[in-house]
Amino acid sequence: MPILELKDVTQEFGGLRALNAVNLTVEEKQIFGIIGPNGAGKTTLFNIITGIYVPTQGELLFKNEIINKTPPYTVARMGIARTFQNIRLFNKLSVLDNVKVGSHGVTRAGVFGNMLGLPASRREEKELTEKAQLLLHLVGLYEKRWEYADSLAYGEQRRLEIARALALNPTLLLLDEPAAGMNSSEKVDLMELIHKIRDDKNLTILLVEHDMNLVMNICEQIAVLEYGKKIAEGPPEIVKNNKKVIRSYLGVEA
């Protein structure tokens, strides 16, 4: 069963057509990659899926529900979590608090419960702390849980964003260039992490990435965008050898 479907999605900014009638079907538990040259519309696609933009035309379905005009916080609560290309952490909050905020959409306590320390609010807070600590163990940041988020190294910040996204108990996880700025050993760890969270948490993962090694290694299905159009789609071996893709993005070997 497809978890996410895009039907003829078009996005225009003034006269600029950032996405042109894109069709995409992501199956449950798939690791789906989106690649393409700069300005091809990859991040725009993520912003449409997460509700930041409302597509000009077309239909967006998540678990067979239309989410075209759903605001970002509702999309998040439905189970779509994301990370950002330009890291967006809560800099002056501790690493632990960053992950805890990530659970906001799936927790209930209100202002009065929090202020008065009602039993339900306390219980929830305790569960939240335990869950956040588990997630920090998973991404290897537990030791740094009291540091400010902006004091972490670049690669650590990317992993913290993943932990924060996982705190939402998502069924679909969008990763926007998760390997950017990482060295090769960090990239290997990242690949392991992505596999692990997919298997442990029954996740579907949609990722945008420029590192071809990583994409070809972990993605089961790949779509290629160029100037807002999808020019190819298929498993890595097929996409890798597609003439159009080689010409516009991968480049010919000398």
Add this chain to the structure above:
Amino acid sequence: MDSFLAQYIDPYYLRILVLIGINLILALGLNIITGVTGQLSMGHAGFMSIGAYTSAILSMQFGYPYFLSLLAGALMAALFGFLIGIPTLRLEGDYLAMVTIGFAEIIKVFFLNFEPGGKAVGLSGIPQNTTFVIVWVIVLIVIILNARLLRTRMGRAFYAIRENEIAAESCGINTTRLKVLAFTIGSFLGGLGGGLYAHYMYFIRPQDFAFMKSIELLNMVVLGGMGSIPGTILGTTILTLAPEMLRVVAEYRLLFYGALLVILMIFRPNGLLGDIRIYDIKKRFRKKEVETCRS
């Protein structure tokens, strides 16, 4: 209790302590809006005046009991905070600041022409029910509730909005709703402080709640450290005491006050306690221990 204190403490100092308490309630309210949630509000005195006039009129002309009129004043301010918050919190930074200044001016002009509020002459003969003990009991309650709020789910969401609104939305936070909520809580405390002030001063007039009062409150939050409760307490204490301490330099008082602010902002741009946590202090001590072991 109050008469007991009056025997041992000079009335002048007692009065300053009461004013610190009232300013604390006001500043902690503004801290939730500006310090924690990051919404620059420059019209907090407007909410203060709504609370002050509402409670004063209720207890003078309608004979409401003291605590009931205080509560009514705070709720009235909260209602206005809520109503103003809905359209304005879509604005950001400078624009929001302009709107809040405008709002506070409108409120001031309204009370300047408000018959039951005595127009420009103001209201006098307000029952002096506010005492040292009442103010500080309320301050303690406000601090405890505030601290609990800020370290749990909703408080963290307020901080998240200040730090990065887009990321906050992606975590399932309804940022518009929470900004209005923060504004409402903040203006409730503004109204509460206003009510206490009115019932302490005996006499209020619209000019008491002018633009400079809003700026003074904003200074307290910024000086202490945005979003930090200990910081706000420290900032409020310093800035309430400063004009009193500076009485020695007489007419140059305001000059020194201004210079003090400038110097503090140069040396601690994040406020006195803005980026200091107990954890960091502990960590510094731990590192020192290791170094001494080595040497």
